[in-house]
Amino acid sequence: MTLRFDPGLMLVTDRRLAGGRLLEDIVDAAVRGGVTAVQLREKDAPTREVVEIARRLRVRLERAGVPLIVDDRADVALAAGAAGVHLGQDDLPAADARRLLGPGAFIGLSVENLGQAAGQDAKAATYLGVSPVFATPTKTDTKAPWGLDGLRRLRARTDKALVAIGGIQAGNAAEVLAAGADGLAVVSAIMAAPDPEAAARSLREIVDRARGAAGRRP
Secondary structure: OOOOOOOOEEEEOOHHHOOOOOHHHHHHHHHHHOOOEEEEOOOOOOHHHHHHHHHHHHHHHHHHOOOEEEEOOHHHHHHHOOOEEEEOOOOOOHHHHHHHHOOOOEEEEEEOOHHHHOOHHHHHOOEEEEOOOOOOOOOOOOOOOOHHHHHHHHHHHOOOEEEEEOOOOOOOHHHHHHOOOOEEEEOHHHHOOOOHHHHHHHHHHHHHHHHHHHOOOO
C-alpha cells in the first residue's frame, strides 16, 4: 500500500505515559482525532518485542492510510514493513537507512543545531525533526532548546519539511507553526491525555487553521 507522508501531526508513542491503557487503543483514538503519522518509540524493549508491536501497529495504521515510522531502528522498520524510520544524530546515517529501506521510505532526522540541518544526513532525509523546540521531560538526551527564534532561523535556511517536537501542546502549537514548522510531533499531549482522540483533534484543528492562514497544503 502506498502511503503519503503528511508532517502535520505526528504522534510519538511512549507507553510509560499510557496510564495502564493499551498502546493500540491510544493510537486508534489518535488516528480518529486526526494524527497524520505515528512514530513508534521504544527505547528499552527487546528487539523482538518492538518488531511485534510495530507489525501490529502497521496493519492498523495502513487501514487508515497513516504511515508508521520507527524511532532509531532501521532494522526494526525493515522487519516490520514500516513506512520509515526516524533517526538521531548517533544512529545509522540517513543515506544508509535509505539504501536499506528503499527510495520511497520516509526518513526523519533529529537536528539540534543549524550545522546538523545543513549536513549530508539532512540532505538524505524526508523531514527534519526540530528537537527540542521547548524543554521537555519526555526527551532528556538533547541539547539546548531551539526556541521560536531558532526555529525561524532554521526555516530561513532549509526547504526541508520541519516537524517540531519538545514541549508542544495546544497552548503553544499555533506559534510553533507560525515560526515555520510544517508539523508538530507530540508525546505527552496525546499519550497522557484522558481523551487522546479529543487531544489529537484539538491539535489537528490548530494545524489545519495554520495551513489555511498560510495558504499551505499538506
